[in-house]
Amino acid sequence: MGLIARPDSTSAPTHAGPGGPTKVVSYQPQSSEGWVATKLDFLVNWGRANSLWPMPFGTACCAIEFMATAASKFDLARFGMERMSFSPRQADVLICAGRVPFKLAPIIRRIWQQMPQPKWCISMGACASSGGMFDNYAVVQGIDTIIPVDVYVPGCPPRPEGLIYGIRMLQEKVMRERLSDTTRLRREMDPDPSSRLFIPPPAIDELSEPFGNSVNQTRSAL
Amino acid sequence: MSTRLDTASETPTRIVYPGSADPSAPAPATPTRVPHRGGPENPSAAAIRTQFPDAVRRVDVVWAETTVVVPADRVLEIVRWLHDEPLHLYTYLSDVTAVEFRDPEEPLTVVWHLRSLAYRRFLRIKSELPPGAPLEVDSVWPVFKGADWLERECYDMFGIRFRGHPDLRRILMWEQYLEGFPLRKDFPLRGRFSRAEQLRQALAANPEARYSMEELSIADAFEDLPPAMRARLQGGEPTGE
Amino acid sequence: MTGTRTIDVALSTSGLDAQGRPQRVPLAVDSAGNPVSVAPPPAMEPDYQGEHMLINIGPQHPATHGVLRLVLELDGETVVRCIPHIGYLHCGFEKIGEYRQYNQIIPWTDREDYLNSIGNNVAFALSAERLFGIDITPRCTVLRVIAAELSRIISHLVWLGTTCIDIGAFTPFLWAFQERENVYRLLENWVGARLTTSATRVGGMAADIPTGWVDQLRGFLTEFPRTIDEIDRMLTRNAIWVGRTVGLGAMSAEDAENYGLSGPMLRASGVAYDVRKDFPYLDYETYDFEVPVGTRGDVYDRFLVRMEEFRQSVRILEQAIDRLPDGPVNIDDPRVILPPKSKAMNEMESMIHHFKQVMEGPRPPIGEAYVAVESPKGEKGYYMVSDGTAKPVRWRIRPPSFVNLSAIPKLVEGHLLSDVIAINASIDIVMGEIDR
Numbered sequence A: 001m002g003l004i005a006r007p008d009s010t011s012a013p014t015h016a017g018p019g020g021p022t023k024v025v026s027y028q029p030q031s032s033e034g035w036v037a038t039k040l041d042f043l044v045n046w047g048r049a050n051s052l053w054p055m056p057f058g059t060a061c062c063a064i065e066f067m068a069t070a071a072s073k074f075d076l077a078r079f080g081m082e083r084m085s086f087s088p089r090q091a092d093v094l095i096c097a098g099r100v101p102f103k104l105a106p107i108i109r110r111i112w113q114q115m116p117q118p119k120w121c122i123s124m125g126a127c128a129s130s131g132g133m134f135d136n137y138a139v140v141q142g143i144d145t146i147i148p149v150d151v152y153v154p155g156c157p158p159r160p161e162g163l164i165y166g167i168r169m170l171q172e173k174v175m176r177e178r179l180s181d182t183t184r185l186r187r188e189m190d191p192d193p194s195s196r197l198f199i200p201p202p203a204i205d206e207l208s209e210p211f212g213n214s215v216n217q218t219r220s221a222l
Numbered sequence B: 001m002s003t004r005l006d007t008a009s010e011t012p013t014r015i016v017y018p019g020s021a022d023p024s025a026p027a028p029a030t031p032t033r034v035p036h037r038g039g040p041e042n043p044s045a046a047a048i049r050t051q052f053p054d055a056v057r058r059v060d061v062v063w064a065e066t067t068v069v070v071p072a073d074r075v076l077e078i079v080r081w082l083h084d085e086p087l088h089l090y091t092y093l094s095d096v097t098a099v100e101f102r103d104p105e106e107p108l109t110v111v112w113h114l115r116s117l118a119y120r121r122f123l124r125i126k127s128e129l130p131p132g133a134p135l136e137v138d139s140v141w142p143v144f145k146g147a148d149w150l151e152r153e154c155y156d157m158f159g160i161r162f163r164g165h166p167d168l169r170r171i172l173m174w175e176q177y178l179e180g181f182p183l184r185k186d187f188p189l190r191g192r193f194s195r196a197e198q199l200r201q202a203l204a205a206n207p208e209a210r211y212s213m214e215e216l217s218i219a220d221a222f223e224d225l226p227p228a229m230r231a232r233l234q235g236g237e238p239t240g241e
Numbered sequence C: 001m002t003g004t005r006t007i008d009v010a011l012s013t014s015g016l017d018a019q020g021r022p023q024r025v026p027l028a029v030d031s032a033g034n035p036v037s038v039a040p041p042p043a044m045e046p047d048y049q050g051e052h053m054l055i056n057i058g059p060q061h062p063a064t065h066g067v068l069r070l071v072l073e074l075d076g077e078t079v080v081r082c083i084p085h086i087g088y089l090h091c092g093f094e095k096i097g098e099y100r101q102y103n104q105i106i107p108w109t110d111r112e113d114y115l116n117s118i119g120n121n122v123a124f125a126l127s128a129e130r131l132f133g134i135d136i137t138p139r140c141t142v143l144r145v146i147a148a149e150l151s152r153i154i155s156h157l158v159w160l161g162t163t164c165i166d167i168g169a170f171t172p173f174l175w176a177f178q179e180r181e182n183v184y185r186l187l188e189n190w191v192g193a194r195l196t197t198s199a200t201r202v203g204g205m206a207a208d209i210p211t212g213w214v215d216q217l218r219g220f221l222t223e224f225p226r227t228i229d230e231i232d233r234m235l236t237r238n239a240i241w242v243g244r245t246v247g248l249g250a251m252s253a254e255d256a257e258n259y260g261l262s263g264p265m266l267r268a269s270g271v272a273y274d275v276r277k278d279f280p281y282l283d284y285e286t287y288d289f290e291v292p293v294g295t296r297g298d299v300y301d302r303f304l305v306r307m308e309e310f311r312q313s314v315r316i317l318e319q320a321i322d323r324l325p326d327g328p329v330n331i332d333d334p335r336v337i338l339p340p341k342s343k344a345m346n347e348m349e350s351m352i353h354h355f356k357q358v359m360e361g362p363r364p365p366i367g368e369a370y371v372a373v374e375s376p377k378g379e380k381g382y383y384m385v386s387d388g389t390a391k392p393v394r395w396r397i398r399p400p401s402f403v404n405l406s407a408i409p410k411l412v413e414g415h416l417l418s419d420v421i422a423i424n425a426s427i428d429i430v431m432g433e434i435d436r
Helices: A035-049 A061-070 A102-114 A126-130 A160-175 A201-207 B043-051 B072-084 B147-158 B195-204 B219-224 B227-233 C007-011 C093-097 C102-112 C117-132 C138-167 C171-191 C213-235 C239-245 C253-258 C264-268 C299-322 C341-346 C348-359 C400-405 C408-412 C417-427 C431-435
Strands: A014-017 A020-023 A054-058 A093-097 A120-124 A151-153 B058-062 B065-069 B092-099 B108-116 B121-129 B136-138 B161-163 C053-057 C069-075 C078-085 C367-375 C378-386 C394-398
Touching: A035 A160, A054 A061, A054 A102, A061 A093, A061 A160, A061 C138, A061 C171, A093 A102, A102 B195, A120 A126, A120 A160, A151 A160, A201 B195, B043 B065, B043 B072, B043 B121, B058 C367, B065 C367, B072 B108, B072 B121, B072 B136, B092 B147, B092 C367, B092 C378, B092 C394, B121 B136, B147 B161, B147 C400, C069 C417, C078 C408, C078 C417, C093 C102, C093 C394, C102 C117, C102 C431, C117 C138, C117 C367, C117 C378, C138 C171, C138 C213, C138 C239, C138 C299, C138 C367, C138 C417, C171 C213, C213 C299, C239 C299, C239 C417, C253 C264, C264 C299, C264 C378, C299 C417, C341 C348, C378 C400, C400 C417, C400 C431, C408 C417
Parallel strands: A054 A093, A093 A120, A120 A151, B065 B121, B136 B161
Antiparallel strands: A014 A020, B058 B065, B092 B108, B108 B121, C053 C069, C069 C078, C367 C378, C378 C394
């Protein structure tokens, strides 16, 4: 029994899902994981959480509130985040502050791919989380269609207190990580057609056709 | 190669004061009780009528703003005359835009907003492109350099071609944008394609294809580039001037 | 896998080609892993014969003030050509304006030039009221002047802070944002929001100022000039600041007018055009203020013009407070503006008006209107065309930063790379307004 816990294929419980039985990976610490691993986890996570270097991908109004959060009154430096890294290669967390139009979509994807692991993403504001009030031809309806998001901070723009709450949530998420968790290392791959989660593109197109539940919002004239 | 000290002017610039051409004109005031129609007409409209009698289709005064409607092929000469003529001196181009009405019978109207700073006047020139006609109009770039980007945006949003524009290409959408011209009335608000397809096309637009540092910055390795890329680079992308 | 551009592709090869030179990572690969040529777009980069370098600034960059992309051709460190690319924040504002009632468009005006939110609200309300043919109440007029000048102050504070960071001075950024917090407190007490205020309505304001607000504003106006004096002392005669800004990006008056520049960009070049003085609105001709005009048109003059505009805005605000009249804020026309809740809940007629306004929205007569205001960036105007329905046929935003930025190829030619950043900062752009 080593220090790294692996889900045991024979004894792990299964859950009957739509695509067949799936293995349930338990995150309870197994008996093999000793005191050293737990303390190491805590130390690493404490270091990471309290020195998250943000990469402010600020586009619009939320970027101004982000700057206000970083300024004197709501100070981000007390969370270890005053070192804004505008180079993604030196950043830990990508804070997408503002609306992301389709022209900017490949840019933010490239920036995300350039960030080294471990990396997290905070989607700040309504526009980054879901497209916000811009339900039109030009805006990506949520950056989670392009990059994986860890924390969503709602608001238009979110108050600095709200952003700080979101950062604290991210810090707690970071504290809960475990080195033995192999799924944490994200693999930046295109969708795998053999995966059970894969939906073929024609089906996606059908699901995401421009259909509005609010007819009033898409009705011109009277 | 000029250094920055050369580009600064040595002598102080003469200051231009708006309204200096007509010192006896009343001081400008906030308009109140503006009439819907029948307000005072801009004297430049009558002057255009005198100078180009066959070019003026009609003159409207709506909410005290004078609009002169002219044919699409006469716009450049009228704008140039308004710019040069000492009695009018419309030396400031405020805006170039277009309006498409909901009624498909109505023509697509291209609108120019001109200001005369010397006389403190505002004039709107319109040109109507009837439905079915090719969407082409003269560019006023030879007269106003500021029309460059404004006309590019008009082309991007409406598909109107400006004859004589130095570099007419899309400015707000990416250049390989396939969905069409967004501000047309037949273009739906959410676009023509599904959200997934829009995202796929956006991600495939490949903004770095022409500008990536790893290909272009090392100039003496230009010959090592793939021939297709080399062919693409051998062209000219003119600047905003 | 099709189109994979991750590091996997590079590591799967030896990294060297047949000649032993470092192998390029192909831009696009097909399913077999072979490089695929991308279809040539219409505009192409010129052929570099090995002398000049192509530098790409942005669109993600701390110093571009938003998602602006500048492609520079450099000869050593001197800029030979600059090709700006915009559109990375294009969000379809004008399209959406055709699908919203006039009062529903007001939140969009906040987000478009987000540094001048409440100023944009005022500009839009003026334009819509011209389209409706409405004259607002005297109290509303003065409140809108207060809103517009506060907006000018906070916009210039962001310009100041970010320009200082770009040129290298970090502390004024913190001072400027602390002053912004003071104004945020004022705006929050008035309309409830810090940044995206949506403070005006067609025919009036969303809310009247609360009691004691005028005293808070007076307090702000007492201590704000001290901050401006401190920043002035620190920068205006500072050898580093002067050395980095004087003589950069100069533009003559004729060129500036021909390019359609407006605001401090135009005034620094020597053209004294200010919409408040030349095409007044909101009774600006009755206020006693001056318009600072520069002579050389370089970055330093733009800095001086904006610093002086702070002081003039304070002057206007003091006069506005003194003359604030009592009376209703909104006009008394139930077809245009919502009736007060007390009436709407108790009187049948008011309830019907409220219902019709919320469901259908106020409808202006057929026509068009363009009202320009002096926003901190320049001449800002909303051109609206109405066909008699509740939603405009065309909502056009005349973006001052868009037209100002189009001059940047001419401004940066012949300058050094670090000067490009300073010149870009001096234009005071907001990408939300440029791209809309």
